[in-house]
Amino acid sequence: MKKKLINQTNKLDKNSVIPVYYQLAKLLERDILQGNYKPGEVLPAENEFASRYGISRMTVRRAISELVMAGMIYTEKGKGTFVAKPKLDDVEFELNDFQREIPRKGMKTGIKLLEARIVRADDELSQKLEVPKNTKCIHFRLIVTANDEPLVYENKYIIFTKQNPILEQELKDPSLSNLAKLHADRLPTTSKRVLHAAIVTDEEAAVLKVRPNTPVFLVKQTIYDNNKKPIGWGTSVYRGDRYKLTSYTGWGLD
Amino acid sequence: MKKKLINQTNKLDKNSVIPVYYQLAKLLERDILQGNYKPGEVLPAENEFASRYGISRMTVRRAISELVMAGMIYTEKGKGTFVAKPKLDDVEFELNDFQREIPRKGMKTGIKLLEARIVRADDELSQKLEVPKNTKCIHFRLIVTANDEPLVYENKYIIFTKQNPILEQELKDPSLSNLAKLHADRLPTTSKRVLHAAIVTDEEAAVLKVRPNTPVFLVKQTIYDNNKKPIGWGTSVYRGDRYKLTSYTGWGLD
DNA sequence: TCATCCGACCTGTCTATACATCTATACTTG
DNA sequence: CAAGTATAGATGTATAGACAGGTCGGATGA
Numbered sequence: 001m002k003k004k005l006i007n008q009t010n011k012l013d014k015n016s017v018i019p020v021y022y023q024l025a026k027l028l029e030r031d032i033l034q035g036n037y038k039p040g041e042v043l044p045a046e047n048e049f050a051s052r053y054g055i056s057r058m059t060v061r062r063a064i065s066e067l068v069m070a071g072m073i074y075t076e077k078g079k080g081t082f083v084a085k086p087k088l089d090d091v092e093f094e095l096n097d098f099q100r101e102i103p104r105k106g107m108k109t110g111i112k113l114l115e116a117r118i119v120r121a122d123d124e125l126s127q128k129l130e131v132p133k134n135t136k137c138i139h140f141r142l143i144v145t146a147n148d149e150p151l152v153y154e155n156k157y158i159i160f161t162k163q164n165p166i167l168e169q170e171l172k173d174p175s176l177s178n179l180a181k182l183h184a185d186r187l188p189t190t191s192k193r194v195l196h197a198a199i200v201t202d203e204e205a206a207v208l209k210v211r212p213n214t215p216v217f218l219v220k221q222t223i224y225d226n227n228k229k230p231i232g233w234g235t236s237v238y239r240g241d242r243y244k245l246t247s248y249t250g251w252g253l254d
Numbered sequence: 255m256k257k258k259l260i261n262q263t264n265k266l267d268k269n270s271v272i273p274v275y276y277q278l279a280k281l282l283e284r285d286i287l288q289g290n291y292k293p294g295e296v297l298p299a300e301n302e303f304a305s306r307y308g309i310s311r312m313t314v315r316r317a318i319s320e321l322v323m324a325g326m327i328y329t330e331k332g333k334g335t336f337v338a339k340p341k342l343d344d345v346e347f348e349l350n351d352f353q354r355e356i357p358r359k360g361m362k363t364g365i366k367l368l369e370a371r372i373v374r375a376d377d378e379l380s381q382k383l384e385v386p387k388n389t390k391c392i393h394f395r396l397i398v399t400a401n402d403e404p405l406v407y408e409n410k411y412i413i414f415t416k417q418n419p420i421l422e423q424e425l426k427d428p429s430l431s432n433l434a435k436l437h438a439d440r441l442p443t444t445s446k447r448v449l450h451a452a453i454v455t456d457e458e459a460a461v462l463k464v465r466p467n468t469p470v471f472l473v474k475q476t477i478y479d480n481n482k483k484p485i486g487w488g489t490s491v492y493r494g495d496r497y498k499l500t501s502y503t504g505w506g507l508d
Numbered sequence: 509t510c511a512t513c514c515g516a517c518c519t520g521t522c523t524a525t526a527c528a529t530c531t532a533t534a535c536t537t538g
Numbered sequence: 539c540a541a542g543t544a545t546a547g548a549t550g551t552a553t554a555g556a557c558a559g560g561t562c563g564g565a566t567g568a
Contacts, residue, residue, distance in 0.1 A: 019521060033480050035441070045548060056523045061549085069323070077549050078530030088431035088445045088477065091349040093499060177342035187289070190504035191342045197451050197469040197494030215451040215469055223342065226287050226506065240451030245347065250444035252480065273551060299518060310553045315519085331519050332560030 012053050020055055024063035032072055032083055033252050042080040043073065072251055086250040093245035095195075095219075107146045111171045114207075115141040118160055125157055128222060128233040136160035138183055140234075142174055143207060150208045151242050156234035158183045176223045180232045186225035188232075193221045204237050215240035266307050274309055278317035286326055286337055287506050297327065297335040326505055340504040347499035349449075349473075361400045365425045368461075369395035372414055379411055382476060382487040390414035392437055394488075396428055397461060404462045405496050410488035412437045430477045434486045440479035442486075447475045449499075458491050469494035 012023050031037055046064065050057040064081060067073045075081045120134040129137070137157045144152040158179050180188040198218040205212050217238040223231050266277045285291055300318070304311040318335060321327045329335045374388045383391070391411045398406040412433050434442040452472040459466050471492040477485050 014522095021521080033443070035480065039441075047548085058524085059522060062521085075549065076531085078532085078547085080531095080548060086431075086443045088442060089429055091447060093347040093349060093447070093449050095345040095347060095501075175343055177340075187293075188342060188504075189287070189340045190502065190506060193345060193347070193501040193503070195347050195499040195501070197471045197492075197497070199453065199467065199469050213453065213467055215453050217451045224504075226289065228506075238451075243451070245449040247349075247447040247449070248444065249447070250442075250478075252444060252482075268552095275551080301518085312554085313552060316551085329519060330560090332517085332562085334518060334561095 012055065014055075021059050021062035021066070024049070024053065024055075024060065025066040028063065028067060029070075029072065029252070032067075037083045039083050039085045041083050043082065045080065088250050090249060091247050092249075093247045095243075095245050110145040110148065111142055111174055112145060113140070113142045113171060113174075115139065119157075121157075125233065129157065129159055129230045131159060131230075138179075140174065140179060151239055153204055153207045153237040154234060156232060158232040159230075161185045176221055176232050176234050180223050184225075184231045186229070186231055188223045189226045190224045190228065191221060192224070193219055195219050198237075200237065208237070208239055210239060210241075217243055217245075266309065268309075275313050275316035275320070278303070278307065278309075278314065279320040282317065282321060283324075283326065283506075286321075291337045293337050293339040295337050296333075297337065299334065342504050344503060345501050346503075347501045349497075349499050364399040364402065365396055365428055366399060367394070367396045367425055367428075369393065373411075375411075379487065383411065383413055383484045385413060385484075392433075394428065394433060398428075405493055407458055407461045407491040408488060410486060412486040413484075415439045430475055430486050430488050434477050438479075438485045440483070440485055442477045443480045444478045444482065445475060446478070447473050449473050452491075454491065462491065462493055464493060464495075471497055471499075 010027065012020055012027075014020060016023065028037075028043075037043060044052070046057050046060045049055075049060040049063075053060075064073065064075070068075065071087060072084055073081055074084050117139060119137055119139045121129060121131060121137050123133065125137065126133045126135060129135070136159075138160050140154070140156040140158075142154050142156075143150045144154070154174070156174070156176055156179060158176075160183070162183055162185055164183055177188050177191065180186075196218040198216050200208065200210060200212065200214050200216050202212065204216070205214065208214075217236075217240060219236040219238065220234075221236070222233050225231055264281065266274055266281070268274060270277065282291075282297075291297060298306070300311050300314045303309075303314040303317075307314075318327065318329070322329065325341060326338055327335055328338050371393060373391055373393045375383060375385060375391050377387065379391065380387045380389060383389070390413075392414050394408070394410040394412075396408050396410075397404045398408070408428070410428070410430055410433060412430075414437070416437055416439055418437055431442050431445065434440075450472040452470050454462065454464060454466065454468045454470050456466065458470070459468065462468075471490075471494060473490040473492065474488075475490070476487050479485055
């Protein structure tokens with residue numbers, strides 16, 4: 001017997017390869033999107049679903065938990081399960097990973113290492129890395145290109161601990177997390193980034209080959225170990241005419 | 255008997271008010287952060303945990319599912335459960351909601367409605383809203399202030415369907431989603447935003463009272479109904495010297 | 509030697525049940 | 539009438555067990 005892949009009815013197929021909890025979750029999602037259940041309304045009780053579809057309550061709970069995770073419904077102990085209001089004002093912008101995105105468009109990406117040497121921490125750097133002034137650090141200066149056109153200009157600093165040589169290998173993945181992995185003796189586990197709107201400095205304009213006053217995204221990143229102590233710090237300057245950040249919010253985004 | 259709130263040992267307290275699955279999840283999280291289990295390593299099997307702690311396998315699974323959701327571990331059917339590598343390069347920037355943030359800092363926020371009237375869609379607008387040219391829309395033009403200083407300049411357009419009067423009430427929440435709710439007959443369920451780096455135009459500089467060439471965040475937003483048809487469209491210009499976006503990635507962020 | 513099969517072990521799904529805990533309502537009691 | 543009390547009904551936690559299906563290595567057989 002051929003097994004259905006999509007369920008457009010209100011019935012569950014216990015013999016399908018698709019788990020029952022998933023079928024029910026999709027069924028509820030469809031009903032909510034179609035407006036059969038409206039925001040704020042209470043859904044039938046778990047036991048009601050269980051007996052209606054002839055399945056166990058735990059299976060119903062699994063389906064409901066899927067939609068709770070998706071932000072579509074919420075539960076209140078002792079009261080019931082309710083349709084949520086779409087959270088249209090919570091904004092999380094996604095910065096597309098250029099290293100993965102650009103090759104997909106048929107462009108060839110490159111990394112040009114301008115400088116990689118050991119420096120002593122100045123005031124700003126020692127504060128960012130929470131180390132004494134003059135602590136040894138490795139300083140990387142590089143640009144990321146697509147079709148030989150500069151896109152990003154980066155300055156990165158790692159606290160110098162290992163005696164590892166500075167390898168060509170860095171060029172494959174010059175992300176702060178990878179540099180930290182290669183050159184620090186602590187495992188990087190968390191990372192903080194702050195994104196600013198800015199205008200290119202003269203130095204950046206020269207490196208990126210853009211006109212003065214070009215708008216850019218300026219990202220300042222710190223990378224930490226599992227004790228929240230900094231391992232590395234860096235800045236990235238993204239050409240504003242080549243990058244944008246996108247955000248999708250609400251229901252039905254799969 | 256007094257009940258423990260925090261478990262620093264390797265034992266689970268079945269009589270605690272804190273659910274067993276949660277205790278186990280936190281215990282595993284601690285072990286992973288401390289490096290007792292390292293990225294890529296396999297964890298003990300579910301049945302092993304179950305018999306080790308004298309609890310049911312389903313309870314172990316619930317604990318594991320918490321950490322899977324947190325991105326700390328992942329499972330492979332037939333093989334086992336593994337410690338994930340921290341995903342330090344997935345970047346999602348959070349745009350702080352100024353309407354909620356600024357009052358917290360003791361500043362008073364305000365909204366100044368510059369204009370609210372019915373217009374006819376021009377080429378750009380008709381394309382953004384997927385309606386014929388000259389379709390009636392409501393155009394809002396407003397600024398958001400903190401301590402009477404302009405912070406954001408917004409232009410918003412809603413497809414005109416309801417005959418609702420344009421009320422003072424809009425001023426309480428002039429978000430695109432709220433305007434759509436008040437003035438459109440379809441329920442807004444999803445929203446797309448694109449953030450650009452830009453420099454103020456002369457008009458924006460005048461409204462925001464900033465110097466020419468000030469960097470800004472330019473956000474273009476479209477709001478859709480449950481059939482992914484546009485309801486409204488708008489642009490927001492955030493002063494670059496007052497706004498920044500932050501992102502935290504990796505483990506142990508709770 | 510090499511390929512196949514089988515069994516041990518793992519996670520994934522589902523069930524039926526029990527009890528805890530919270531909410532709202534109806535009822536009892538002073 | 540007011541305050542406290544039972545009760546029904548909802549979700550939350552936990553159990554023990556069954557079976558499905560993927561993985562891997564070792565035993566078996568050609």
